[in-house]
Amino acid sequence: MALLSKKDANLILDPLADNNPITIQVLGICSALAITAELKASVVMAISVLFVLGVGNVVISLLRNIIPSKIRIIVQLIVVATLVIVVDQVLKAFAYELSKTLAVFVGLIITNCIIMGRFEAFALGNGPWKSFLDGIGNALGYGVILIIVGFFRELLGSGTLFGIPVLGDPIAKTGLYATGYENNGFMIIPPAALIVVGIIIWVQRSRNKALIEEA
Amino acid sequence: MGLKEKLHTFRVKNQDKKWFPVFSGFHTFLFTPNEITHHGTHVKGADDLKRTMNTVVMSLIPCLIFGMFNTGYQHYLALGEIDAVTGGFFGSGFWTWDNFILGFWKILPLVLVSYIVGLAVEFVFCVIKGHEIEEGYLVTGMLVPLIVPVDLPLWMLAVAVVFGVVIGKEVFGGTGMNILNPALTIRAFLFFAYPTWMSGDKVWVHGAVDSAGAADAISGETVLGFLAQGNTTDLAQKYDLADMFFGFIPGSVGETSTLLILLGGLFLVFSKIASWRIMLSAVIGSLTMGLIFNGIVAAEWIPEYSKFYSLMSFEYWQHLLVGGLAFGIVFMATDPVTGSQTNRGKWIYGFLIGFMSVMIRVFNPGYPEGVFLAILLMNVFAPTIDHYVVRGNIKRRMKRLKNATIYPKVSGEVEALKTETV
Numbered sequence: 001m002a003l004l005s006k007k008d009a010n011l012i013l014d015p016l017a018d019n020n021p022i023t024i025q026v027l028g029i030c031s032a033l034a035i036t037a038e039l040k041a042s043v044v045m046a047i048s049v050l051f052v053l054g055v056g057n058v059v060i061s062l063l064r065n066i067i068p069s070k071i072r073i074i075v076q077l078i079v080v081a082t083l084v085i086v087v088d089q090v091l092k093a094f095a096y097e098l099s100k101t102l103a104v105f106v107g108l109i110i111t112n113c114i115i116m117g118r119f120e121a122f123a124l125g126n127g128p129w130k131s132f133l134d135g136i137g138n139a140l141g142y143g144v145i146l147i148i149v150g151f152f153r154e155l156l157g158s159g160t161l162f163g164i165p166v167l168g169d170p171i172a173k174t175g176l177y178a179t180g181y182e183n184n185g186f187m188i189i190p191p192a193a194l195i196v197v198g199i200i201i202w203v204q205r206s207r208n209k210a211l212i213e214e215a
Numbered sequence: 216m217g218l219k220e221k222l223h224t225f226r227v228k229n230q231d232k233k234w235f236p237v238f239s240g241f242h243t244f245l246f247t248p249n250e251i252t253h254h255g256t257h258v259k260g261a262d263d264l265k266r267t268m269n270t271v272v273m274s275l276i277p278c279l280i281f282g283m284f285n286t287g288y289q290h291y292l293a294l295g296e297i298d299a300v301t302g303g304f305f306g307s308g309f310w311t312w313d314n315f316i317l318g319f320w321k322i323l324p325l326v327l328v329s330y331i332v333g334l335a336v337e338f339v340f341c342v343i344k345g346h347e348i349e350e351g352y353l354v355t356g357m358l359v360p361l362i363v364p365v366d367l368p369l370w371m372l373a374v375a376v377v378f379g380v381v382i383g384k385e386v387f388g389g390t391g392m393n394i395l396n397p398a399l400t401i402r403a404f405l406f407f408a409y410p411t412w413m414s415g416d417k418v419w420v421h422g423a424v425d426s427a428g429a430a431d432a433i434s435g436e437t438v439l440g441f442l443a444q445g446n447t448t449d450l451a452q453k454y455d456l457a458d459m460f461f462g463f464i465p466g467s468v469g470e471t472s473t474l475l476i477l478l479g480g481l482f483l484v485f486s487k488i489a490s491w492r493i494m495l496s497a498v499i500g501s502l503t504m505g506l507i508f509n510g511i512v513a514a515e516w517i518p519e520y521s522k523f524y525s526l527m528s529f530e531y532w533q534h535l536l537v538g539g540l541a542f543g544i545v546f547m548a549t550d551p552v553t554g555s556q557t558n559r560g561k562w563i564y565g566f567l568i569g570f571m572s573v574m575i576r577v578f579n580p581g582y583p584e585g586v587f588l589a590i591l592l593m594n595v596f597a598p599t600i601d602h603y604v605v606r607g608n609i610k611r612r613m614k615r616l617k618n619a620t621i622y623p624k625v626s627g628e629v630e631a632l633k634t635e636t637v
Contacts, residue, residue: 180368186408195382202386 004133011133015141017208022145023201024211027113032146033193035105040162042150044091044098046143048106050136052083053115057135060123067124076119077110084109114142149196157187219246236341240348264390268353270488274479275357275546278469281462283322285472286365287314289465290421304461304474321421322468324369325360332373333359336380340389351390351397352380358398358546361469362539362587363405364418371412375405395594396553399587406587416440419465437466438537439576439584442525459536470542473535480545489549492558493565497544498535500569505531508577526577534573543586544569553594557604564600568593 004012021027028049035041059079060067067075088106091099099106109115118138123131154160159167159177168175170183186192205211222242229235243265288309291297300309333352341348359376383400384393406413419437438454454464462472470476483489508527511517517524535541548554548568555564568589575585 180370182371182409182411184374184408185410186404189407198386 008130008133011130012137012140015134015137016144017141017204018211020141020145020204021114021117021138022142022197023204025114025117027117028142029194029197031105031108031112032142032149032197033190035102036146036150036193036196037153037157037188037190038101038163039147039150039154040098041101042146043143044095044102045105046139046146048087048091049109049112049114049142050139051087052080052109053118053135053139054132055135056080056083056115057118057123057131058128060119061126061128061131064124072124073116076116079119080110080115114138145197145200148200149193152196153187153192156184157192159183222246233342233345236346236348237338240338240341243347265350265353267488268350270486271354271483271546272357274482275354275361275469277475277479278361278472278542279322279326279357281472281475282361282468283318284310284314285462286318286321286421286468287311287316288318288463289419290317293420293422300458300463303457309463317421318365321365322360325363325365325367325372325468326357328369328372329359329376330356332376333380336377336385340381340385344389346389349390351384355380355398355401359401362398362402362467362542364413365421365468366418367405367412371405371409375401375408378404391552393552394598395591396547396550399547399591399594402587403591414440419467437584438464439526442529456533456536459533464537466537467539467542470539473541476541476545483545483549489545490551490554490561492561493549493554493568494544496562496565497548497569497572500566500571501534501540501544501573502531502569503566504570504573505529505534508573523577534576538576538584538586540569540572540586543572543590547587547590548593553597555597555600555604557601559607560597560600560604563604564593564597567596 015021018024022029022032031045035045056079060076063075084107087109088099091102091106118135122134126134151161155166159165159170165175167181168177170177226239226242229238232238288297288300291314292299297308300306330352333356337348337352359372359379363372379397379401383395383397384390387393402413412418416437438459458464460473462474464471480489480494484491484494508529509531512524512528517527521527544565548565555561568586571589571592572586575588579585
């Protein structure tokens, strides 16, 4: 009993690995570098993009036959902006602390290349159901990388996960810190995210040689 | 059949084995394989990669030995157990057995960890990629212990070496392909990952970290750290110029003695391993920047209460005596892989390294030593510099060609002649 046809399932599964928006298309890097120092922020960012891209793709797909192609970018921007404002307001209302951590980056979802890319490349030419699946798939592919990067950066950089200390107390020197271990300050700064993303790309391509482009 | 022949037979038999690069690495370290080239003519030179690397390591040995003595000397001096050295470079109180033993047991583990971890990474990559073991790590492994503080925890060094060798070198394709100097990548990683162990006034003298907060706490500031805190007038009371030149000052293990670095540099220049152009232009660059800062102070454009005042008023040529500037210029900037390749490019590259090192020193008290950042930055720019030097050369020759009058022997050969002359 397949819930989705094989073609539809590929719309979701492809962007998770072999056509990942971050590691293969190298889109949306800016936010991946900026907000992944904490796992919590990564998860919230992933959910926000999931909402914006899922809903946005459906809206654009529904409107695709009535949008004049000359002004389609403006229409797309209006749709994203509306959705982003919804996300921003929800965060401010229910998770104020977190919305302060994410700061300007929620607003900058508008400029996330993945969203405009999917609108242009997929939603404008496909039906609402397919566009919805495509949006969910790409947002999940983006979110998976964000969470992997956030996991390593928070664990190695601060010794916590979701803000909960997992390696012991660095000040009282308990747990792993009793052995002389120290948090790696390098992982907190954005260049570390670039290197972690680079390592993920490296691992992915050495496991799947088909992804390596011709030099 | 002697051992030598046996090894060669073994070599031929096992050429396609997974572990062959490891065997080959050890084998060629001691013997030359009796293989000959199969076709074509080759230029034969005695100075292969191994010889080059060994020469650099040799020039680093005096700095290492001095570092061992200095570690003990700074420790006992800070504890107040011995008096400051008097009477020149071979003065009493420095070259003592006690100093050496303490330094030896502190520095040997750094050297061992650096070599064992670095070579292990190198071996793993050679086996995975199936190529010969490259000797690139021989120099990096020697440089790393010399540019870290003596009390650095060994596991931090190990983590940094893995990072530096993998991200700084192997991802680009191994020795000779790297963009950044691996030793400096390791230092930069340590600096940003564990800043409390890499800067400040507690890490440069052995024992200072452990004693921090206690009644008999000892402090070990570097000269630059001392200046960055705004102490201008009493520097002369603390260290005199001879101390700075001979290296009787706190600092990273091998970088303190400008005299020995100078000797090592001369050795490298005369053995034609390192480029004198880079060294000379880097010295000129740092002097230029120092003179500019001294000029600003002399012109009274900057008030005395400014936080840059003390470092700006630091005598321009004394910048070469303190911190890692001399060490960086001689042993790091001259790295033939990451530096500029063209002669004109070397002048520009070296000059900017010296220029920026002093600039970072003065303008960024957060990083009292800027030479490693300056060299890494210029490493990134070295290919660009070379590109424009080569382009400029082509342009000049094109111009010369355009102005030249070419008399063809046969009228139909004009085009062919042109391309040949360019």
